[in-house]
Amino acid sequence: MPIMIDKKRCPQNHVCPAVRVCPVNALMQKGYQAPVVNQERCIQCNKCVNYCPMEAIERI
Ligand code: SF4
Numbered sequence: 136m137p138i139m140i141d142k143k144r145c146p147q148n149h150v151c152p153a154v155r156v157c158p159v160n161a162l163m164q165k166g167y168q169a170p171v172v173n174q175e176r177c178i179q180c181n182k183c184v185n186y187c188p189m190e191a192i193e194r195i
Pocket of ligand 1: 162181184
């Protein structure tokens with residue numbers, strides 16, 4: 136089950152703090168855009184899902 140970003144929930148107006156939470160650097164962000172999950176790197180640990188206060192990162 137992949138981790139996905141819900142762009143409708145992500146305000147896309149700040150540096151995403153969840154990027155630093157990922158233990159394998161699977162989250163990437165350009166500027167203030169919604170982060171993107173590198174599915175090949177992601178180990179589906181759920182840390183970012185549990186961390187995002189906007190609930191913009193979810194397991195599909
Ligand atoms: S689920 Fe874990 S490994 Fe995957 S992007 Fe989130 S923090 Fe990184």
